[in-house]
Amino acid sequence: MKELYKLFSENEKNYKLIYNKDYRKRYSQYFTDFDYSKKLVLSVGKDIYKKNNLNILEPAAGTGNLILSLLLNLRNSCVKKVRIDMYEIDANLIPILTSNISKLKDRLKNEIKINFNIINKDFLKQEIKEKYDIILSNPPYKKIRKTEISNNSTYINFFIGQPNIYHLFLIKNLDLLKDDGYCVFLSPKSYFSGKYSEKIRNYIIDNYNIYKIYSFDERKKIFNNEIQQEIIITSFTKRKLNDTIIEYNNNGVYCVKQKNIISEKNKKSIILVPRNKKEFETIKKIEKSFKFNLGDLGFKIKVGQNVIFRAKNKYKLFTVPYKKNKTIPLIRSRHFSKNGLNYSNNIKGKNRYISMENKGVREYAVKNDNYLLFKRLVTKNNKKIFNVIPYFKNFFDSKYISFENNFVYIHKKNFMIEELYGLYFLFNSYLYDLYYRAINSTHGLNIYELESMKFPSINIIREIGNLYLVNNISEEEIYNFINTLIQ
Ligand SMILES: C[S@@+](CC[C@H](N)C(=O)[O-])C[C@H]1O[C@@H](n2cnc3c(N)ncnc32)[C@H](O)[C@@H]1O
Incomplete structure (x- = not known):
């Protein structure tokens, strides 16, 4: 299947030759490197692959890198049929996306039956009735004005101060998830703490479980040096979970109880990401032994x-x-x-x-x-x-x-x-x-x-x-x- 990765990479390279950095920045077109799209796919809970049919969503599809990694990963599972909805706002990306996914469909035709819809529209403005088993998302990131969110939108209540467009994608993605589905979200880490994202965080903590967190220091590689923010991959589900899995860089994984990585007091909340189990245990002791905030x-x-x-x-x-x-x-x-x-x-x-x-x-x-x-x-x-x-x-x-x-x-x-x-x-x-x-x-x-x-x-x-x-x-x-x- 190496030739598929090669094809997708070449198409991406050609696209970047025509549409320069400034153009791509306008739409926040930071395509995921394949090393990371594989990580993203590995953050989907394996139990979902016991189903024969899957309904999949990619709300900001770009050239389709995430879908490629997902479908290649499905080949040896029970999944025999998938339906994929892919949204992409930029009409200039649609020919590449269509060509890439058509090739992928053709290449896998003996293993998985693939039905896909490419929708050249603003994902945030669509009324979507479907619910999905898997949502893979590396959405656009940019600060937007609160006035850009309509007053009667469901999003408006989530914001204090200045929202980032990725916050809207996160809320909408979670809303479109089936009860046993997984939403894997690659984004800046900034929603793990801070006042502006407090309501979103509290909503997530109250309504979803975190299946896996993958955090890493290496930011340069993931988007070819085009993003300077701290990035994190988080997998959400409504399923009851015993543990949350944490992976830091490539240093192996460890499991924790979700409540032990959430620091909460007076509605203020933070999702903690310790680098290893030993640090996790130390932080647990700090939070237990010390009772006072500076205030x-x-x-x-x-x-x-x-x-x-x-x-x-x-x-x-x-x-x-x-x-x-x-x-x-x-x-x-x-x-x-x-x-x-x-x-x-x-x-x-x-x-x-x-x-x-x-x-x-x-x-x-x-x-x-x-x-x-x-x-x-x-x-x-x-x-x-x-x-x-x-x-x-x-x-x-x-x-x-x-x-x-x-x-x-x-x-x-x-x-x-x-x-x-x-x-x-x-x-x-x-x-x-x-x-x-x-x-x-x-x-x-x-x-x-x-x-x-x-x-x-x-x-x-x-x-x-x-x-x-x-x-x-x-x-x-x-x-x-x-x-x-x-x-
Ligand atoms: C950060 S890129 C990620 C692309 C792809 N998911 C990946 O991981 O390689 C975000 C993509 O979303 C598209 N986009 C931006 N705003 C959008 C919107 N409101 N609705 C749908 N797509 C959007 C951009 O054109 C861009 O291709």
Whole structure:
């Protein structure tokens, strides 16, 4: 069957020669590499292949890569007849899709009877009565305005803030699934956490089971470097399941109870994806041992207020040289170093202050106080996921300071130094590193995610800080102490 893969690949290549990257981007035409389409197909529960007839849906078919991998996988099963509905909005793809699937049908004619319908329409606008055994989907991804969703559509209630078109595909796909069917969905991972997708996530958790999650670091290969987001393959069903299967990269699979990878509190929910069974067990212990969210302990988490180019445009808020009592220090990511802020005054020609005389300045400034400061960009390839340092108010002799919006900071009224160090060591620990890796679904620190994490009591946080400040014990011993908290 290698010749079929070759044929599909060549047709895709030729299509890409005619329709350039910009054109394809408009429709979100990121076709799935065959290594991944096979993974996607392997995420369908095998029990469905005991049926003789299957009703299959591909809601955003492209050149048909997912259907090719699925049908080749069906050859040695009980399935003898399939009916496939394929939607594709772009008329320019229809000739290739038709030709590809016709060849596939012909090649498999002695093994499976294939009936297919190619529908050159917007999937989201179709009223579909059918229900499907298998839905395979790698839908378009792009942010859309809420006003693009009609008010009486069933989707409207699922959204808070700005939706992404793939959210609509997910809801509609799930709705079209038979009770014993499987929907396998390849998409950005962002719906696993975050405020905007909270209602969708809660709907899924309440009504569906997750059969399998396949997550991977390798993003470049999957869409030939055309997508920069974190991608995940998730298989949903309404069947009762004992376990959810998790696969991370190609490191083998492990099984968990679904409830143990869902972190929920006050309607806030996150689907966790630990990298292996050992990390899963550790996270389970963290969630069991620690009871408090940062909000419960009086902490607030915020993003730095100063979006420099906006401040410049809106208030002409340019940086100026230091002037005692007349300027506010502007703290930018270039001042961040592992050992703390590096704000040396000796860098020539660098104006690092903003003038207090500018009327917009208060919008961009915060009280000069103790803060726990994070770089917003998350670097998963690095040894440590958090780039975090404590900031002490005595660093500047200034009433206010201004953080660039490349920072996230944690703050609290009367933020004591032992609390600051306690949190600093927790975030720097091995435990919180693997905990956040399982939670984070983008490449940035996400406030919703940080707010959902569990922490020990404020007294324990102070105790950790005091180990450093008072007892003067080594960092290694502090991390050992943190490990004992979840035994
Ligand atoms: C990310 S590509 C995936 C294609 C194919 N499923 C694959 O995995 O190779 C999404 C496809 O959906 C098509 N598309 C975009 N919006 C659509 C819509 N509203 N209805 C149907 N198809 C759509 C695009 O033209 C594109 O071919």
